[in-house]
Amino acid sequence: MAYFSGLWAKNINALSWVKTNSTTASGQSGQIGFSSLWAYGITMAGLLLLLKWLEWRFVIIDHSIAIYIGLIALFFTFFGIWVAKQLLEVKTQTIVVEKEIYVPVTPEFVLNEIELKKLNLTSREWDVLQLITQGKSNTEIASDLYLSTSTIKTHVSNILSKLEVKSRAQVMEKAKRLKITP
Amino acid sequence: MAYFSGLWAKNINALSWVKTNSTTASGQSGQIGFSSLWAYGITMAGLLLLLKWLEWRFVIIDHSIAIYIGLIALFFTFFGIWVAKQLLEVKTQTIVVEKEIYVPVTPEFVLNEIELKKLNLTSREWDVLQLITQGKSNTEIASDLYLSTSTIKTHVSNILSKLEVKSRAQVMEKAKRLKITP
DNA sequence: ACGAAAATGGTACTTAAGTATGAATGTATC
């Protein structure tokens, strides 16, 4: 029984050494637990052999029951370690890292329909407005729509009135600002 | 020694029960390992007491050594579990999930300096051009820059020439297209 | 300091833009 106490004390020392070792070596990921366990086991076994071999003959008969208990202790220690490994499941921690991605937003044009409806333009006025924003002259617009310049002038005049501006240049500026044209 | 074998078999059963329990209850995060360990310990102790109490008197003398060994086994099993907990650091498997966040790219205007230089505009012409793209009339531009309309007309005419267009409306359109104006 | 380019301004002119008004025709909506 005296030897068993000694073995206990040695085990604690061996344990603390193994633990220190595993902490410092924690850089290499993965199998730390297993290799440390082996180191621990081998160290323990080595100590046991070392201690016992020195006084083997004196002990082998007198303290056979103590050795037996020691082996039982050793076995169940490993058994406990095995049990712990089964019980302690690997915790999976999911960390969601929000990563800002600057999407190359295509200079997509979304027509501001709210503002467009406020203007209360007729469909023909809308046609003319779009051609105006393309920098076209009255003559060109008339040509595009197969109309006379007189008609275009009328439409343009109405557009200016509805947009509350005084020139086609201001129409272009305001149409851009209100996002009713690309 | 016969009892020890029985105890072993019971342990296995108890273990498997505990493991199943811990798996199903894995929803609640944290202390699963510990509570399961306690459940396991209590179950084992309970079984031990139950089995032994039934034949206590018959056994207490004959098999005192077996009980002693059983206790040793129990203790070192827990010791092994404790050791394993020290050695096996809780592996936290970190899964980094990148979540795309679409940053609302402000409709930022980047001046197309390459195209701008090609135009070979003078600084004053550039001033006038910017005011043109704001939809301002020659009179307004003259007023803004403290110049006569004659000067503005000269600048505008030069701008039209350099941009190879025929009206201020086309200037606005082309300036937008070349991204030399917001 | 000199020359080239830039900046400013003027006059005269042409052309396009924009206004005002009216009218004919088409098209829904009740």
Added chain:
DNA sequence: GATACATTCATACTTAAGTACCATTTTCGT
């Protein structure tokens, strides 16, 4: 069918835009 609105076109006019040509002054690089 009457009404309201949209569409088309025309005439006459005013105003702004744009051109052409010239002149003066300022700025800047070598």
